[in-house]
Amino acid sequence: MMDAGRYDFRIELPIRNEWENIERVRVSVLEFFVAVFHDVHGCRSLANVAGELMENAMKYGDWSASETHLYLRICGDDARARVEVQSPIDPAAPELGELLDTLAWLRATPDARAAFESRILAAAARPPGQAKLGLTRVAYEGGCTIEASVDGRTLTVLASRTFP
Amino acid sequence: MESSLHAGSLLIEVEDRGEAGLRVVWQGKSSDRQPERVLEPFFARLVEDCATRRVGMEMRFERLHHFNSSTIGYLIQLIKEMRGRGIRLVIYFDHALLWQKLSFEALRVFSKDELLQIRGA
Numbered sequence: 001m002m003d004a005g006r007y008d009f010r011i012e013l014p015i016r017n018e019w020e021n022i023e024r025v026r027v028s029v030l031e032f033f034v035a036v037f038h039d040v041h042g043c044r045s046l047a048n049v050a051g052e053l054m055e056n057a058m059k060y061g062d063w064s065a066s067e068t069h070l071y072l073r074i075c076g077d078d079a080r081a082r083v084e085v086q087s088p089i090d091p092a093a094p095e096l097g098e099l100l101d102t103l104a105w106l107r108a109t110p111d112a113r114a115a116f117e118s119r120i121l122a123a124a125a126r127p128p129g130q131a132k133l134g135l136t137r138v139a140y141e142g143g144c145t146i147e148a149s150v151d152g153r154t155l156t157v158l159a160s161r162t163f164p
Numbered sequence: 165m166e167s168s169l170h171a172g173s174l175l176i177e178v179e180d181r182g183e184a185g186l187r188v189v190w191q192g193k194s195s196d197r198q199p200e201r202v203l204e205p206f207f208a209r210l211v212e213d214c215a216t217r218r219v220g221m222e223m224r225f226e227r228l229h230h231f232n233s234s235t236i237g238y239l240i241q242l243i244k245e246m247r248g249r250g251i252r253l254v255i256y257f258d259h260a261l262l263w264q265k266l267s268f269e270a271l272r273v274f275s276k277d278e279l280l281q282i283r284g285a
Contacts, residue, residue, distance in 0.1 A: 023173070023195045026230075041262035048263060051195070052233055059197070117273045123240045124274070128200045131237025141266045 008077045009036055014069040017058055026051035029074065037078070042163065049083050049142035049159050050074065052134040057087035060095040062153065082160045083144070089155035096155065102135050103146055116140035167209075171202045178210065185219035185252075186210055190228040194235040203238050211246060220252030225264060226285055236267060243274050252279055259284030 011032065015021050029050045033043035050072060057070045071086040089096055109115040116136045123131035138144050144159035169176040173193040181187055188210065196202065214221050246253045257268040265284065272282050 019197050023193065023230075026195075044263055048230070055197075055232060055234070113270065116270050120236075120240060120270055120273055123237055124244050128204065128241050129198055129234070129237065131233065131240060133233040133236055137233045137236070137267075140270070141263060 010075040053085040061087040062090040080162045084158045112140040169206045188223045194231040200238045224256045226258040255282045256285045
């Protein structure tokens with residue numbers, strides 16, 4: 001929608017909990033952003049943010065019940081963008097506490113590159129497949145601030161950024 | 165040694181350059197949920213070959229379109245493994261691609277000596 005020189009955009013998608021859908025949607029989001037903005041690098045960053053958040057939702061969500069879809073919402077204008085992923089969660093799952101701890105740590109570490117480097121060094125000491133770099137990458141490469149909220153068995157993770 | 169790995173949208177080609185070691189070229193996309201399941205056995209063979217012949221490895225990422233954070237996690241393990249075995253690794257990335265620049269420049273935290281060099285091309 002065009003309004004007084006500003007371009008508002010919004011995408012809302014339910015996405016089946018199937019890993020292959022992440023890349024399908026990430027590429028579609030990238031193409032969408034490229035159609036709106038000139039900054040291809042910024043578009044790629046936001047598409048990657050959506051990809052990383054969807055990966056986390058599929059990896060750590062509680063898919064044992066009837067839920068079969070996560071929800072991706074992307075909105076913003078020419079000054080800011082918000083990427084939100086909503087998925088089922090077990091409120092007692094240790095992954096939820098780990099996510100909230102990571103976000104608190106990111107808020108306390110304003111230098112996103114230093115945070116990412118710190119996580120890279122920590123990943124070297126973890127077992128293979130346990131790097132846990134996604135959220136820190138969203139903050140560093142995506143230039144985003146990240147918030148999370150839990151409502152019952154639903155987790156919402158929101159990454160937002162402004163454009164220069 | 166001439167070999168390649170084709171897994172989904174990812175293609176990795178290996179060129180044996182004799183005493184100059186192995187050139188490993190990543191192409192396409194690496195977005196698997198557990199990329200280490202495919203990459204670890206493939207690279208185990210390459211690392212063993214480098215160690216036996218006492219040559220290094222050059223890895224080129226300029227033609228890679230995307231990798232997820234799980235793939236970065238595997239690369240960290242590979243860097244650690246090669247460093248532990250004293251195998252020289254030179255990584256080239258596309259300096260003009262911001263996502264590659266940010267990812268690989270951060271990996272320079274492991275670049276403490278000649279065993280690992282990370283260069284923008």
